[in-house]
Amino acid sequence: MLRFKLPASILLIVSSSLIPGITVFAGDGMFRGNPQHTGVYNTSGPRQLKEIVWRFKTGGKIFSSPIPCQGVVYFGSEDRCLYAVDMETGREKWKFQTGGAVNSSPAVFADLVFFGSFDGYFYAVDARTGLEKWKFQTGGEKRFEAAGLFGLKPANMMMSDPWDTFLSSPVVDDSTVFFGSGDGSLYALDIENGRLKWKFDTGGVVHSSPAVSGGVVYCGSWDGFMYAVEAGTGKEKWRFRTGKDPENHLMEGIQSSPAVADGLVCFGSRDAHLYALDAATGDEKWAFSTEPSWVVASPAISNGVVYFGTSDSARLLALDLASGKLKFEFGAKLFIFSSPAVADKTVYFGSFNGRLYALDTGTGDKLWEFRTGAAEIDSLKVLSPDGSLNRESFQGLGDDYQGMVSFVEKLCTAGSVLSSPAVSGGVVYFGSTDGYLYALR
DSSP states (O other), X not given: OOOSSSSHHXXXXXXXXXXXXXXXXXXXOSGGGXXXXXXXXXXXXXXXXXXXXXXXXXXXXXXXXXXXXXXEEEEEOTTSEEEEEEXXXXXXXXXXXXXSXXXXXXXEETTEEEEXXXXXXXXXXXXXXXXEEEEEEOSOOOOOEEXXXXXXXXXXXXXXXXXXXXXXXXXEXXXXXXXXXXXXXXXXXXXXXXXXXXXXXXXXXXXXXXXXXXXXXXXXXXXXXXXXXXXXXXXXXXXXXXXOOTTTOOSOOOOSOOEEETTEEEEEETTTEEEEEETTTOOEEXXXXXXXXXXXXXXXXXXXXXXXXXXXXXXXXXXXXXXXXXXXXXXXXXXXXXXXXXXXXXXXXXXXXSXXXXXXXXXXXXXXXXXXXXXXXXXXXXXXXXXXXXXXXXXXXXXXXXXXXXXXXXXXXTOOOOSOOEEETTEEEEEOTTSEEEEEO
């Protein structure tokens, strides 16, 4: 177990250098496809890759996951905008400007689009026009930070974690929208007017996206706890503690969003585990070790199988939901932060190497892979021909904090796919750090 300084492969590189009278959109109009965040799309998906239907260029990296709904795909970009693009043509219908990067994946419900921005506001805009209906000011956004993060120099300087790439994505249940914030709180707002219903405080940044099932909201925090909170009152039902790493803050914190199915809550942690908890009590049913790899990607659950990706070991794993036993694994060559989507016996996910992969859900066999435009060009030669890391390209970056930041920035030039794919009508949609949203069939 290499429990030190960044996930092992990264270290080697850096150190070597619902309302009456309102039309309600379809229930899959949110992150991970449904309020339980199972990542399942009840539609056909491409088993064979035939063509790029279109690609749409934004002015920044895309970490937000696309939400296809009623003929429109909604997504955010680091260029500070939320976009609405026609699903068939790829033409822009409207865009909404905020004061910060939109790394939150939107939720579409009751003719409204809900999303958060790094400017510290949570927005509701008209789904058809892009006009603002209301906005809510949180206590402010920030990335997870700590002094001497990962044991890097200078040891006394507060450092923001450059691997903390996502904002919490909202989930809508009845008349309430729930989301987390970098201010450490989980919020519940009235969807009509943005009025605060309740706020639940945790001990860390909340960029995990809440899931809702059976009147309970489940959400993780960078304080290392998974929380279960009553949806109606904000009262805590239980909390579950994952691993702590007070010295380097490397192997701790929950970025992964929970998925709820068959009475279990499944989620990943940076303590190198995927957990399955009893949804009613919070008791651990099983835990699968991924040492030394973080689990940042959110799991998908379909037909009694859990699918999720790892960072260092770059594996897409399939586990039996009931027992946690491994069914298959697939090596993707580079870190997986993209959360898998399941449709039509196919699981789709992206990697930092600029690839989107499609695997058979039963066998784990690769059906196809697609390279983003930036991955094809790879102008800075950060990738080897097989999609693994070209270590020589990162020589000389140094073992300090700036070296790590430079490493992440350089890696993203290869069109990394951290955005989680969504599937609708035989087309899979996803974003890339090359600034494009892709539609493949």
